[in-house]
Amino acid sequence: MNRLTNKRILLGVTGGIAAYKSADLVRRLQDDGADVRVVMTPSAQEFITPLTMQALSNHPVHLDLLDTETESVMGHIELARWADVVLVAPATADFIARLAAGHGDDLLTTICLAAECGVVVAPAMNQAMWAKPSTQQNAQALKQMSISLLEPDVGLQACGETGAGRLMDVPDIVTAIAARFDTASLAGRHVVITAGPTREAIDPVRYISNHSSGKQGYALAIAAIEAGARVTLISGPTNLEAPERATVIAIQSADEMLDAVMSSITDADVFIGVAAVADYKPVSIENQKIKKTGEHSLTLELVQNQDILKTVANLENRPYTVGFAAETENVIEHARGKLTAKNLDMIIANNVADTSIGFNSDQNETTVITATAKEITEVPQPKMSKENLSRKLIELIKEQLEDA
Ligand SMILES: Cc1cc2nc3c(=O)[nH]c(=O)nc-3n(C[C@H](O)[C@H](O)[C@H](O)COP(=O)(O)O)c2cc1C
Structure with missing residues (x-):
């Protein structure tokens, strides 16, 4: 069954090593019936090319906030209005910090600020980065802003370390998104x-x-x-x-x-x-604290x-x-x-x-x-x-x- 038929998903990709998984994510969301458009941060483009994401999504990829041409066609407000959900996967520690602080200093954070539909964030980073109190506080702040967090998985990471911080498995992300509409x-x-x-x-x-x-x-x-x-x-x-x-x-x-x-x-x-x-x-519950006696047991x-x-x-x-x-x-x-x-x-x-x-x-x-x-x-x-x-x-x- 297509769980996402007619659903419009704006996929935000940020600059983490898991960015390559966002290509698979586009396909899996489409397999479930979704219409997917992609927004990439400048760092994300260092990890995976906009061309790949454009070819997979069958739509132009949105890259810049201050671009007179794109702003006249489908600017940040229109993109935010278009979406049924904004999904940021993978989300870097830095992106989460910017979002938690209410920044709108690039296209993706601005869309998240402007979005009246739900925003879902799937963090992916080294386990020590994820465990840092600052990252955890930022993640909590997102939850308080009613932004859903797809908790990262535990396992072996690209850096060779093991712990919590891996991007949630792509099929599980799709299931979590589908569940929002169910x-x-x-x-x-x-x-x-x-x-x-x-x-x-x-x-x-x-x-x-x-x-x-x-x-x-x-x-x-x-x-x-x-x-x-x-x-x-x-x-x-x-x-x-x-x-x-x-x-x-x-x-x-x-x-x-x-x-x-x-x-x-x-x-x-x-x-x-x-x-x-x-x-x-x-x-029975003793009324007074039981005292140690000379007995061994x-x-x-x-x-x-x-x-x-x-x-x-x-x-x-x-x-x-x-x-x-x-x-x-x-x-x-x-x-x-x-x-x-x-x-x-x-x-x-x-x-x-x-x-x-x-x-x-x-x-x-x-x-x-x-x-x-x-x-x-x-x-x-x-x-x-x-x-x-x-x-x-x-x-x-x-x-x-x-x-x-
Ligand atoms: C090779 C490499 C891999 C990186 N992987 C991650 C990562 O998985 N998660 C993360 O939070 N930051 C990672 N970073 C750091 C981000 O790229 C950096 O914080 C960047 O400013 C994030 O930009 P953006 O989130 O706005 O796209 C990595 C950096 C490099 C050089």
């Missing part, structure tokens, strides 16, 4: 998501918890919002910024999470349990927490219920077992023993196991950012709701 897919639906760890108090200063960062749950909340859903995010303690437009309920313990879920779920269409809920809690007695996913999945009028299985061995087998034992509609299995995926990382590699009345199907997903996985999962959930 916002009605969960319109009118209420999606309740749990995220992060829980903390089970032992005494007033200590607790039992786990390494869950909340990244996957928060990314799912953003993807569901982008898809038009009303989202309630019930979150344990994390260092993450609350997604705009979500109703966020902050909790500490599994019991508090259960209460928040039960009061939010009444009109929910979808429940996604991503939180790493503690299986056990101390039988201390025994804590634990009791099971109520299983939130299972409780929701077994409600009479239950929402479409999705769980995550973070396992360290026999991942698929355990996940299948959990799917049937808890009566879930879908489970996303991942191996948290691999530190490059799961818990604290920005990437995830999963298998989606779906149960319908007829069969259980397993679909392995390649390694991808948690944002892209989230968009995929929301798409899959939407399809399941439509089929139900």
